Amino acid sequence: MTKLRLSPSRVAEFNNCPQLYKYRVIDLLPEPPSIDAERGTLIHTILEDIFELPSGERTLANATDLLPERWQKQISEKPELANLVPNDKEFSDRAGALLSNYFALEDPQSFEPTYRELHLEMDLSEKLYLHGYVDRLDVAPTGEVRIVDYKTGKAPKPGWEEKALFQLRVYALLYWRNHGVVPRLLQLIYLGDTKLIRSTPTESELLATEKTLFRVAEEILKAISEDSFAPKPSKLCDWCYFKSICPAHNS
Ligand code: SF4
Numbered sequence: 001m002t003k004l005r006l007s008p009s010r011v012a013e014f015n016n017c018p019q020l021y022k023y024r025v026i027d028l029l030p031e032p033p034s035i036d037a038e039r040g041t042l043i044h045t046i047l048e049d050i051f052e053l054p055s056g057e058r059t060l061a062n063a064t065d066l067l068p069e070r071w072q073k074q075i076s077e078k079p080e081l082a083n084l085v086p087n088d089k090e091f092s093d094r095a096g097a098l099l100s101n102y103f104a105l106e107d108p109q110s111f112e113p114t115y116r117e118l119h120l121e122m123d124l125s126e127k128l129y130l131h132g133y134v135d136r137l138d139v140a141p142t143g144e145v146r147i148v149d150y151k152t153g154k155a156p157k158p159g160w161e162e163k164a165l166f167q168l169r170v171y172a173l174l175y176w177r178n179h180g181v182v183p184r185l186l187q188l189i190y191l192g193d194t195k196l197i198r199s200t201p202t203e204s205e206l207l208a209t210e211k212t213l214f215r216v217a218e219e220i221l222k223a224i225s226e227d228s229f230a231p232k233p234s235k236l237c238d239w240c241y242f243k244s245i246c247p248a249h250n251s
Contacts, residue, residue: 008167019231120174
């Protein structure tokens with residue numbers, strides 16, 4: 001039996017709109033690159049690479065100096081990006097501001113990360129494979145584990161933090177199942193508005209996360225077997241590349 005591959009982003013996609021999940025995951029329809037997503041990739045690359053430098057050289061100036069070279073590398077790997085940015089200065093100013101916000105929230109000279117871009121995976125059942133890439137995972141000398149994710153957007157409004165933490169709870173569940181240790185801290189770093197969301201996960205929260213994953217997996221498997229992916233119109237439709245072919249907007 002082919003296992004269903006799930007990641008936190010796929011779960012969020014299906015929950016937001018099953019039709020969008022179908023376009024992306026089942027039909028594998030291509031989408032043009034987005035300037036915000038590519039800027040996000042660039043910032044993630046620099047926040048990964050900055051830790052290659054000796055501790056004392058992890059400064060905002062050195063991080064900012066990496067921007068042009070890393071962006072050119074991104075373009076060489078994906079040439080269609082060359083025409084994506086209408087205003088180079090605006091693009092690099094915005095990227096520089098996001099890096100500046102990072103240094104306002106964290107001092108990368110004060111610790112050594114244990115893992116960057118760590119791939120966590122496991123078979124949750126014979127029908128379900130779960131995986132995800134963790135931006136950073138730090139293990140303290142005392143053994144306590146911190147899972148960190150960088151976001152280049154703004155923090156969610158009050159009341160929506162739990163939804164935002166789902167992704168990190170999935171990573172915590174994977175780490176717990178693979179290593180037998182419940183991470184001590186989950187930390188979302190929002191560079192768009194210089195905010196942090198932190199949470200100390202409990203075993204019961206992680207078990208509830210696992211239950212949610214099984215529920216969503218069952219819903220996806222049912223949608224696949226019935227070939228029925230209901231569109232779920234929302235304000236996200238205004239940014240959806242598939243709006244012009246979506247049945248919710250073309251009846
Ligand atoms: S346009 Fe809206 S309803 Fe249609 S696929 Fe996109 S997000 Fe879903």
